[in-house]
């Protein structure tokens with residue numbers, strides 16, 4: 001991954017929407033006097049939710065709000081890859097490339113992204129798509145997966161194959177409904193494919209195996225070792 | 228220190244204060260620990276891992292010795308002292324591993340790197356690294372950053388020790404530098420690549436252990452082993468920072484700080500460090516004589532004869548002498564003796580018309596001492612901008628402020644960014660008077676403080692009512708308990724290197740003599756016929772026009788332009804001389820190289836002239852001159868010593884009581900980078916001035 005740099009074109013200014021402003025004021029109160037800088041990540045995140053990306057005027061605004069030097073906010077914003085330093089597409093695809101997803105075929109998904117969207121970090125002409133390879137998003141059980149961020153939120157799409165991904169992107173481009181979560185027809189959320197393969201014995205659940213306790217385990221005081 | 232602990236380093240027992248880090252403890256035991264990120268005067272980052280050692284009984288892995296304290300060591304069985312090892316196979320392997328990792332991305336460009344020969348990475352790779360690397364992948368490359376006119380960056384060489392970030396944030400007090408991005412992409416940058424806005428930026432070059440931050444003006448000029456190194460004293464301000472002047476042949480190629488805990492610690496300000504290109508430009512390298520309104524080169528013989536003739540012709544009460552800011556004490560002594568021989572009382576060394584310098588030495592010294600500022604708990608600054616007038620003293624005040632959250636700092640004068648918070652009390656004498664009357668919260672703060680400090684700058688003294696202000700400030704210091712037997716919190720902050728020495732020697736108007744303003748008025752009224760101007764450039768030299776003016780100095784600046792005869796003299800790096808800093812500390816500057824062309828040492832020129840007028844001064848060499856000088860003013864002989872007065876300082880005798888005008892104080896230093904002829908001749912300083920003033924303007928808008 002190349003060094004992240006702020007976008008060349010920066011807006012002239014940034015301001016919070018009234019409700020975000022109120023939200024900020026609430027958040028600041030959570031921290032003791034002199035520790036307001038701790039709000040920086042929630043603020044940047046909120047700002048990104050508002051504008052879709054983190055601009056220089058936004059960082060400076062937040063720095064002033066939290067009484068931090070600009071460079072300190074800039075450091076945080078560049079450190080965390082979840083902060084977009086340039087505008088992204090309407091559908092911002094984050095492709096997981098970490099080992100489990102890689103073993104399950106994320107390399108092929110990358111090819112699809114390249115084919116359908118173009119180079120990493122570049123926004124399509126219609127402004128609809130951009131993509132980025134990210135580290136594990138914690139849905140490895142349904143690898144490979146992507147996250148797509150839009151104005152309405154961030155959603156996971158799991159159990160992908162190149163065909164499913166291409167179809168998914170096509171539907172999004174046409175404005176059609178898509179299914180969120182696993183794309184595997186035979187899977188419910190993150191349950192095993194098909195049906196459960198372990199812990200299937202019904203007696204585990206009907207209470208028939210329960211036995212009265214004779215004593216509480218580990219309740220007796222331990223003898224000192226070596227005696 | 229009572230809180231000590233016995234530990235064992237490489238099986239040798241040693242007792243160390245328990246607040247030391249393991250690294251310091253090992254050093255105390257005589258073991259060398261390699262390090263990159265650790266720096267005694269900066270906070271501990273613990274991110275380079277070069278300082279790994281083995282701790283017995285600790286976790287079975289090497290420990291970063293810079294980041295753990297002795298008091299956190301667990302004792303061995305039966306309370307045996309904890310054991311540290313710096314020479315075990317584990318340590319050796321750890322160091323080799325860290326070094327190999329550091330070199331994964333560090334370029335092997337030592338042959339074209341300015342740090343070569345004095346690079347920590349180079350040295351430590353030799354001493355602690357393995358012979359080769361097992362990494363064959365491409366190295367990363369990092370874009371250069373713009374950091375202003377003084378610092379050249381080759382960021383590919385950076386090892387992310389973050390010393391520079393910590394220096395800028397902690398010591399310089401400018402939050403401009405940061406480490407952005409992460410992991411392999413981490414890089415050091417200034418915020419949006421603007422210049423680092425500080426007058427201490429040169430020190431970044433020193434703290435950087437590799438060649439990532441190097442000196443722009445010195446780039447590709449020399450290798451450290453080719454340079455002749457001379458320890459000396461800086462003359463750019465009255466702090467007397469200790470410096471090392473590195474020269475090759477006749478040229479000074481760079482100036483570096485030398486450690487002096489009492490003055491500059493291990494830093495110096497940018498003007499002191501980068502002024503050296505001014506030593507080669509605008510130099511006066513031969514005598515000049517004005518013929519038909521034009522200054523033309525002449526021989527020493529011609530110039531001296533002409534001056535001798537004029538001097539002999541002038542009636543003694545119509546002769547005057549001025550001394551400038553960069554003149555060593557020996558030259559002042561020689562000129563004063565010459566004036567004594569002639570019998571003229573018209574002399575002055577205060578070209579800024581400062582009303583200071585009479586009476587007890589402590590009336591015009593920085594009595595607290597620079598290092599003692601760290602004990603202060605309330606500081607009042609009057610008519611001074613220490614950041615511009617004495618950056619090293621400003622850094623000390625900042626250090627005090629950082630170490631003691633309760634220290635109260637107040638300022639009367641121009642409201643400037645001083646790199647620490649202060650209470651702005653007012654613009655001028657009104658505020659001072661009300662404080663002196665015991666009014667205001669800050670008076671209470673001073674009064675309540677254990678070690679209050681009052682610092683008066685030239686902005687308050689170089690004016691008509693300067694003596695009255697000096698008196699008011701001293702009385703104020705006295706009334707808040709700043710003047711005691713064990714603590715003298717009354718300070719005058721000078722900004723001219725030669726000033727205190729000249730005041731010590733009494734280069735002031737004698738009985739019925741004229742002071743600086745009087746001499747200028749006298750020239751205009753044709754009551755002065757002959758003026759000997761020893762390196763004074765910071766006044767309106769056109770006002771001398773009525774008299775015959777001899778200018779002796781190193782640079783063709785304001786003073787030389789309006790002279791009738793010019794005697795070319797050595798600059799502060801080219802002659803041995805004593806400078807007394809604002810604390811009253813006499814220090815010896817040494818000759819790093821010879822003056823250019825026909826220029827001569829200051830005292831020798833005056834001695835030669837005295838011979839020509841038949842009043843030869845009674846010393847033939849520097850040694851004899853110094854002996855005579857020290858006999859007259861013993862403090863000049865007490866090299867590197869301060870204080871010495873036993874009796875209690877009488878504050879009421881400082882200056883003279885009088886009425887104060889209501890003019891606000893204006894700092895004596897308008898442009899930090901251009902305060903003297905050498906700095907004005909320097910291209911680097913001109914560039915800095917342009918950049919910083921431009922930046923200041925943008926910031927103000």
Ligand code: SF4
Pocket residue numbers: 384385386387388389390391392415434435436437439440
């Ligand atoms: S530039 Fe130098 S001082 Fe700064 S982090 Fe890099 S190596 Fe360290």
Ligand code: FES
Pocket residue numbers: 096097098099100101102135136137138139140143144145
């Ligand atoms: S590896 Fe892809 S979600 Fe964890």
Ligand code: FES
Pocket residue numbers: 261262263264265272273274275276277278279291292293294
């Ligand atoms: S010197 Fe200890 S980690 Fe860098």
